[in-house]
Amino acid sequence: MNDEPESLILRMLREMRAEMGDIRTEMATKTDLSGLRADLASEIRSLRADVASDIARLQVEDKKTRKELGEQIVGLRRAVMEYHTSVVGHGIILSDLEARVRRVEQHLNLPSVDPN
Structure with a gap:
């Protein structure tokens, strides 16, 4: 590199690039989101089944x-x-x-x- 002094703007841009890299490592990927979506769909199906069984049980009660x-x-x-x-x-x-x-x-x- 040059022996010239680093400019303030260049230093700030490098800091921003480092921060963006940190943010990217923390962000969820599409695979993560699709996994969460599948888990959520499974939970919703389970809750629907629970509610349906509760309603059926209530209808059968004496x-x-x-x-x-x-x-x-x-x-x-x-x-x-x-x-x-x-x-x-x-x-x-x-x-x-x-x-x-x-x-x-x-x-x-x-x-x-x-x-x-």
Whole structure:
């Protein structure tokens, strides 16, 4: 090579070439990707078979199991309704309380705490 001093651009290009070589060694090849694709397809087929067998098993189960499941769903619906009723009830109580506080403030000519 020359005895001339190395230019900054030439040095940077050489560093970039070295980094690109490192990146290429880490990149997946087409063979790697096709192997992954085959593995993924195999997993999907396996999952489909599992789901199909679960559905078939559920269809074959007796009425007792379905009845128990139905009772659990009814219990869950009841619990949600009770919770919803309770929450709505608290909202009504708070609204009534706010209205009463406003009336007391007006009666006593107090400034309203409400920012609106």
